[in-house]
Amino acid sequence: MGKSLTADRRNQIAQILMKDGSIKVGDLSRRFSVSTETIRKDIIYLEGEGIATKSHGGAIAANDFVERPLDVKEMDHAEAKAAIAIAAMDCIPSGGVVVLDTGSTTNAIARQLLLKSGITVFTNSVTIAGVLAESDNDVYLLGGLVRSSSKATVGGWALEALSTIHADVAFLGSDGFDGLPGPSTLSYEEAAFKRKVITISDLVYTVADSSKCSSSGLFGYADWHQLDGLITDDGVASAMLNRIQKETRVIFPQPL
Known part of the structure; x- marks a missing residue:
């Protein structure tokens, strides 16, 4: 169950990142009711997948994964x-x-x-x-x-x-x-x-x-x-x- 919730949260974070182009750790922590450390681990995971690039206080989308209008x-x-x-x-x-x-x-x-x-x-x-x-x-x-x-x-x-x-x-x-x-x-x-x-x-x-x-x-x-x-x-x-x-x-x- 825990792995499923983690995967679902990371999918949602990836979609937010693709839509908005950037994310903030604090905003996501409040949105998903998890610790900032958990969100940082999510960002590290997404960076490993080539989806995100860590930035100060959050992450920005890797260029290949930004959805253009x-x-x-x-x-x-x-x-x-x-x-x-x-x-x-x-x-x-x-x-x-x-x-x-x-x-x-x-x-x-x-x-x-x-x-x-x-x-x-x-x-x-x-x-x-x-x-x-x-x-x-x-x-x-x-x-x-x-x-x-x-x-x-x-x-x-x-x-x-x-x-x-x-x-x-x-x-x-x-x-x-x-x-x-x-x-x-x-x-x-x-x-x-x-x-x-x-x-x-x-x-x-x-x-x-x-x-x-x-x-x-x-x-x-x-x-x-x-x-x-x-x-x-x-x-x-x-x-x-x-x-x-x-x-x-x-x-x-x-x-x-």
């Missing part, structure tokens, strides 16, 4: 994301049921779906629901707590809603997969959502540009063999590409 991510590798989105269209059957989770690449897929009709889309992205609201597709926004950074709904309500549907294909974003057996995300709640999506979908693809090869999130949501493919651009390093292709299909879009 979605509107900032939209500007990165926009051309690659647009090409990935076009390639994703070939995976959607006529009149199919699609799940899109939150992310800048799945946003690009949503924009391509504006050109389609008769598709049923389930999403936990407030942004995607807004993009597709005026399209000729049926769009369902799954309920839950809205995360400010990613504009995603998460939590038990969203997971319960997923349990009631069946999808032909799902497209999941990723914060990276460097050194991991599969894609990952910076949010524990979003990882839980992605894992549930995998169980209710016939086909599941991770969509991510090749820059994600050199980054990673805290929480893996699948191993590559659990997915039907990765849709990415041709910038993936050959060694990593070989590893991924042993586990799943890799789809490269046509250049724009």
